[in-house]
Amino acid sequence: MSDKLQQIINKQQNQMTPGEENMENIVQLVGFVVGEEEFSVPILSIQEIIKPIEWTRVPRTPGYVLGVFNLRGTVIPLIDLRLKFGLPSEAMTENSRFIVMKNATETAGFVIDRLTEAIRLKKHEIGPAPETSMQEKSMIEGVGKQDDKILTILKVDKLLERDF
């Protein structure tokens, strides 16, 4: 366990020193679509990805908190990213998934429209978040440039933070 942790720490440290083009300098991301746009989160913050299952509404929460669901005996909050991003709600489809993300303190499921792919980006291919979203509140960690498209990388800590 601590080995793994050490690896992660090493990796993060390496990421902070740009320029070195070794394997350690590559960030692995999982891409997904919400609405029209493609987003991604670091693969290390994803616990698992499951197909939609039944959930229970929790009253007196903001609309984007759909409720809670049972993930093998653990009760986990479910958040609809469409609503969280201010997009109109849409029924779930064959392609919808729950991405279960976690950080040190919290675990939650996020509803996304569909998965795209696992992405490897070199550190220098990731730019800072756009000026307008540099504030504290921003959920954007950075922007990845890949061939012809632009990929928004989300801050997992921000997503998992209760803001109501």
Next chain:
Amino acid sequence: MDEFQEILQDFLVESFELIEQLDQDLVELEHRPEDLDLLNRIFRVAHTVKGASSFLNFDVLTHLTHHMEDVLNKARHGEILIDAGIMDVVLESIDLMKALLTTIRDTSKDEGIEVEACVLRLSAITNGDSPVDTPVTEAASVVEEPAEDEPDYANMSDDDVEAEIQRLLEERQAADKAKREAKNEAVEEVEEVDYSNMSDDDVEAEIQRLLEERQAADKAKREAKIAAGEDVPDIPDTNEAPAEEPKAEASAPVPAATPAPAAPAAKAKPAEAEKKPAPAPTATTVEQTIRVDVKRLDHLMNLIGELVLGKNRLIKINDDVEERYEGEEFLEELNQVVSIVSLVTTDLQIAVMKTRMLPIGKVFNKFPRMIRDLSRELGKKIELEISGEETELDKSIVEEIGDPLVHIIRNSCDHGVESIERRLEAGKSETGIIGLKAYNEGNHIVIQITDDGAGMDPDRLKMIAIDKGVISEKEADIMSDKEAFGLIFRPGFSTAAQVTNVSGRGVGMDVVKTNIEKLNGIIDIESELEKGTVMKLKIPLTLAIIQALLVGVQEEYYAIPLASVLETVRINKDEIYTVENRSVMRLRDEVLSLVHIADIFEVERVFDSSEHAYVVVLGLAETKIGLIVDTLVGQEEIVIKSMGEYLHGMDGIAGATIRGDGGVTLIVDVAAIMQMAKTVKSSVTAENGAGSGSSREKTQPSDYKVMIIDDSKTDRKIMTMALKPLGITLVEATDGVEALNILKSGEHHFDALLIDIEMPRMDGYTLASEIKKYNRYKSLPLIAVTSRSGKADRMRGVESGMVEYITKPYSPDYLQNVVKRNIKFTFAQESAS
């Protein structure tokens, strides 16, 4: 260093355990200052702590306990008589000792606490005070040889200590023989009693002899007996000498050295003394125990929780399987296994729960001391009677219950029990009695606090509450006596005219209420003027796994802790009245305020045609409320799970649990609901007028709405044509999924559904059973329209909740009639036909 830590841990655990008993012993000692068994026990604590702390280099603690030991040693040698003044100092030093131990626990050092003042007072007692005190007592009782007495005892004390150590060692060896000891004790006692009447030299010689004998003797039996004998006698040794000799002398002025004449006097005492030492051996019969880290128990409890959930699920699956494969042979076997698993799980759960149980005596122990201090402070005479201290309850609850009890007892002392003068005026004995009693009642433990004081006057309480702006006059008018008693729990409420050290700030009882609510407990107060007050705290035995009542509202389910459910009633909607914008109902002779669970949890009430409602009467602490629900599902054992930080502390939700079907059900936070009910806008009665769905009044044919669900466009057309003459509104859907979505969107309120059976994505049967899952569609007529005409098909239709079954082809008239009948169409048909 680690070794040191380990020793330190043991030392702390032992010391705290010793001290727990200490307070009670000390207070008792004040009543029976001559009870040497007690004195010795107390002395032993000081001695043990002193020994260990000096070994561990806690100088301050050693210093303090050393002086305590001196005082106690003198006391048990009868050189000083413990009176209230001395007791105050001793108690103070015990408090300091506790504080020091706590500091050591937290910082591993015994610094930062000033003990010198207390030490001085202690040494004043040993040196200065004692000659003042002792001569008086001794002069009264000892006629002949006061001067000779003292030095002799002083000489003896060393031997005493030695004997004491010896005894302690042997006590341990002899623990398993405790029973026999107890039996032998009586016999031994009579023998030993003679020592007390021997002169001191003789006693010393005797001890010498015993020691030699012991060394020489073969181990087991002999030693055990002697140890047992020693247990009492070496107390009497010293104890009866001072305490009794004088009496013997007083009754017969013969020198104590002659045993014969003293015997009768001494014989009377042993009988008495016998009773007191009796509990001592039982206390030393240590049961075989292991210390277990509470975390491990918590973990075990969590695992059991998972197991209970698994069991629930298994039972559910078993039921399903039973239904499906009725009459199959393997069913019986499955049944057996499921029952065994379920039985064992329940037993296991109880067993683990028991490992977490502590006797409530742990909490009760501190109250004798508290009452003593309070009664001195308040200048009243109060006695505490404790019973049922062996009643057990969960560790987490034991930890929570202490504070509320402190406040209740303080309240009883201050407001309940009257001053001595008033008590005498009222014709009561001058000593007020506060009773503290614990007992089991079903799945609850009841802690009852009684006092024989002045009682509470509901009218006066109301007056004060109005004065302080706690309630309005109107509220006061409709308040029952019990509710008025409940006022004492309101924050800011106090009947004390002035703020004293003990009470009057209006905080304490509020704490009681909050803590008891946290435990899902109920407070019940009965009070009679001039007779006293009885307060009952009813607390569930455990917190992790609870019994819950499952209720339904629309298509949602909630679990209510059964501990808070007083009863459930089925009422007609017209039994609900509105008072000051609040919904209330009459429940026997009480007025119960009502709140609809849908209002609290913002459940959209789409369909609500039933004339009846179920009211779950909730009781928590001292308040009651009626919660209106749509359905009562049943009782189930649930395990409380946290919903994580993200959803922690949502209003009205205490947590979640996983049900037998794998779904999550939320657990209602009864305390929060009671708070929310005060502010939530009531629509309980509003719904009667406005209504929704089918209860909406129909003024024209087009108010009726029917959905046609068929994948064939032609078939939909045929049905539309057939129904058009009725003038009703028609909505079309092409398959089950679409129909379900239209229905769920709540945009339309349908009076009936026409459903084709063969459809892509979701067929008619599935659609029907899906729809019937929702409470609000329970009475929505579903009509199958299909070309399948087999009997089995019809059966399936009925099973899935269809009310009619029309086979294609059909005549338009027939369809019309079936629809009309099902939607209760009351308009004359348009002339088109």
